[in-house]
Amino acid sequence: MKFLYNLGIKIYWYLILIFSTFNKKAQLFVEGRKNLLDQLEKKINSNNTKVLWFHCASLGEFEQARPVIERLHRELPSYRILLTFFSPSGYEVRKNYEVADWIFYLPIDTKQNAAKFLAVVQPAFAFFVKYEFWHHYLSELKNKQIPVISFSAIFRENQLFFKPYGGFYRAILSNFQHIFVQDSQSLELLKGIGLRAVSIGGDTRFDRVKEIVEQKKDFSIVRTFKNNEFTLVVGSSWSPDLEVVAHMINQFANPIKLVFAPHEIGPSYINEIKKAFSKKKLIFYSEATLENVKDQEILVIDNVGMLSSLYQYGEIAYVGGAFDKGLHNILEPATYGIPVFFGKEYSKFKEAVDLVEIEGAFSVKDKFEFAQKFQDFYSNNEIRIEAGRKCKEYIAENIGATDKIISFCTRELQKLENDNG
Incomplete structure (x- = not known):
């Protein structure tokens, strides 16, 4: 299995090299790793530096790492923070994140790369977030007696770790000093x-979205656009989500405002949006003013960074991705205490399963079901408010994961410092 793992890593790298000739994301993946270890060596002087290393696959995992990073940054100022990403989707968005001292891609998981990386970085403590389980890095960390934990991890019984032939992968998990899982099912599996x-x-x-609400920004243009009317906020939409929402909006007979935030802003999707809402009064945020926005029906957010604060203006939220790309963040709207709608593919997202079960969030199988359910919630304030209350309570009940991780980490770091002198 170890041979197959190493072979798989090499094949994956060669395929990425091939794809990089015509695929932008693959190109970023390759370019970001050129001379990477040399760059690390130039920037990190580990002889005089105590380093906390955080590794995330992509942007979603970064959001899970962020509250821990920021707490440790405040509470342990003598330590510096290295943040690595596997995917361009995370690195390219957060490469200028101000709390981390260094931000890099992670070199591909080979024995040589892992040994060189750790020799250069010499982290005092390592944190792997949610799904990252790299054999060579974790083995090398254990060999060097560098404490490493996994947090916000979640496991399912169909994963290789739990198969009769999964011994190699089970051994990877044994390299962690501790694994903090999200739920009791994961705990029992391990x-x-x-x-x-x-x-x-x-x-x-959950801790991160609590901070977001506490630090939310007020956008006067959005507030003026809303004008105290019933508002649907659509976040992180893709083409299938656009079809679902447009079908409802275009045939909806009652007064309503729509704040529409695409996941990616490109000319092709912008044209799709214009076409889908061609019969509505639509304005883009970049063109909106306090004077011209009030009488519009649809406000399209053509920038990034606003979405987490936009949900405060909604009576209902729809979050995209659950028809093909993977459901995006539903905790943000839930924190504001409004019901959340999304598509049918959500079973891999624990928070979505939980919220559907308690009737705070609602999955729809197609545009017709969304139109019907939306009308029900629009017409009945009582069920809408009750669903929002359940969302808010769910968030409140799940806050506190960061405290557990910080407590464990600081305790272990104190032991190390005591042992070293």
């Missing part, structure tokens, strides 16, 4: 394969 250094830590994104 205990079932003999792991004992495991506990329920929860999901740090």
Whole structure:
């Protein structure tokens, strides 16, 4: 299995090299790793530096890492923070994140790369977020007796770790000093394969969204656009989501405002939006003023960075991705205490499963079901408010994962400092 793992890593790298000749994301993946170890060596002087290393696959995992990073940055100022990403989707968006001292791609997981990387960085503590389980890096960390934890992790019984032939992958998990999982099912799965250094830590994104609400920004243009009318906020939409929402909006007979935030802003999708809402009064945020926005029906957000604060203006939220790309962040709207709608593919997202079960969030299988359910919530304030209350309570009940991780980390770092002198 180790041979197959190493072979798979090499094949993956060669395929990325081929794709990089015509695919922008693959190109960024390759370009970001050129001379990477040399760059690290030039920038990090580990002899005089105590480093906390955080590794995230992409942007979603970064949002889980963020509350831990920022707490440790405040509470342990003598340590510096290295943040690495596997995917361009995370690195390219957060490469200028001001709290981290260094931000890099992670070199591909080979024995040579792992040994060189750790020799250069010499982290005092390592944090792997949610799904990252790299054999060579984790083995090398354990060999060097560098504490490493996984947090906000979640496991399912169909994963290789729990198959009869999954011994190699189970051994990877044994390299962690501790694994903080999100739920009891994950805890039981890991205990079932003999792991004992495991506990329920929860999901740090709950702490992050709490901070977002506390630090939310007010946008006067959006507030003026809303004009105290019933508002639907659509976040992180893709083409299938556009079709679902447009069908409802175009045939809706009652007064309504729509704040529409695409996941990606490109000419092709912008044209799709214009076409889908061609019979409505639509304005883009970049063109909106306090004078011209009030009488518009649809406000399209053609920038990034506003979405987490936009949900405060909604009576209902629709979050995109659950028809093809993968459901985006539903915790942000839920924190504001409004019901959340999304598509049918959500079973891999624990928070979505939980919120659907308690009737705070609602999955729709197609545009017709969304139109009907939206009308029900529009017409009945009582069920809408009750659903929003359930969302807000769910968030409140799950806050606190960051405290558990910080407590464990600071305790272990104190032991290391005591042992070293």
